[in-house]
Amino acid sequence: MTEQHTTAETIWQAVAAERASLVGMLHDLPESAWDTASLCDGWRVRDVVAHLVLATQVTIGSLVVNLIRARGNLDRLIHDTAVRLADRTPTADLLTDLRATVDSRITPIGTMPIDRLMDLLVHGQDIAIPLGIDRVMPTSAAQWSLERVWTMGTPFHARTRFAGYALTATDTGWTAGTGTPLSGTAAELLMVVTGRIAPDR
Numbered sequence: 071m072t073e074q075h076t077t078a079e080t081i082w083q084a085v086a087a088e089r090a091s092l093v094g095m096l097h098d099l100p101e102s103a104w105d106t107a108s109l110c111d112g113w114r115v116r117d118v119v120a121h122l123v124l125a126t127q128v129t130i131g132s133l134v135v136n137l138i139r140a141r142g143n144l145d146r147l148i149h150d151t152a153v154r155l156a157d158r159t160p161t162a163d164l165l166t167d168l169r170a171t172v173d174s175r176i177t178p179i180g181t182m183p184i185d186r187l188m189d190l191l192v193h194g195q196d197i198a199i200p201l202g203i204d205r206v207m208p209t210s211a212a213q214w215s216l217e218r219v220w221t222m223g224t225p226f227h228a229r230t231r232f233a234g235y236a237l238t239a240t241d242t243g244w245t246a247g248t249g250t251p252l253s254g255t256a257a258e259l260l261m262v263v264t265g266r267i268a269p270d271r
Contacts, residue, residue, distance in 0.1 A: 076214055081183045082175055084211045088190040089172045092122075095194075095203065096165055104161050109196040109266050112149065114156065116164060118193050121152035123167045125189060126174040145225075185222075188215035191257075192264050207257035213242045216260045220246050228263040235269070 096119065104116040113121075156164065177183060191207050192215075198205035216239065220228050234249040239256040252269050254262065261267045 076184075078183050081187055081214065084208065084214075085175075085183065085187050085190060086172050087208075088187065088194065088211065089122075089168065092190065092194050092197075093165065093169045093172070095198065095205065096168070099201070101161055103201055104164075106200050108193075109199055110193075113152070113196070115197050115201070116156040116161065117149075117152045118196055119164050119168055120156040120159065121148065122190065122193060123164065123171060124151055124155060125178060125186065126171045126176045184214055184218045187211055188218050188260075191215050191260065192266065195261060195266065207260070209241055209256055212256035212260050213239060213244050216244060216256050216263065217246075219260065219263045226264055232263065232269075237263075 099115075104114065104119075106115050107113070108115055108118050110118060159167070175183070177186060191211060194205050195207070197203075219226050220237075222228075229247070232247060232252070235247050235252045236249050237246045237259055238244070238251065238253040239259055240253050241255045244256060244259075252259075252262070254270070258267070262269050
């Protein structure tokens with residue numbers, strides 16, 4: 071990764087562009103599509119959208135309350151809060167709420183701007199793929215996110231799960247790991263290391 075391409079400002083610009091693009095894609099969906107199962111197990115399209123909205127609204131107070139409600143399980147907290155918001159919010163309002171986040175630069179405690187970008191890229195595919203929509207990931211953004219997932223540990227533990235593999239992004243030259251070759255575009259590898267698609271050697 072080149073230093074000039076990974077400033078916080080550049081990442082936030084990419085976040086805004088991705089949010090705006092996702093709003094545009096969702097705007098054209100029929101109401102029924104919002105209840106389609108996403109690539110996230112147990113999440114509908116509307117739940118994923120609610121999660122992306124909530125990511126810009128997290129406070130320490132709400133985090134503590136919802137963590138207690140989820141009995142200390144962070145994954146359950148993330149899922150349940152998204153579903154609750156999705157269930158009580160009309161589709162048009164969810165879309166309006168997501169549009170309002172386009173320029174948000176809020177990062178939940180313990181996260182960084184790149185996490186917001188990675189989340190948007192992957193969740194955009196979680197929505198698009200089941201609906202048969204070809205949603206193109208910007209190459210640079212996909213590589214930055216791939217690097218982040220590879221180095222971040224929890225929740226993906228990519229380096230542990232893919233120990234023994236040599237990953238190569240065919241479109242950017244990004245490489246990581248040693249062992250059995252595993253190649254694809256940066257976008258494809260991002261979907262692999264986040265557990266969305268099975269590795270294809």
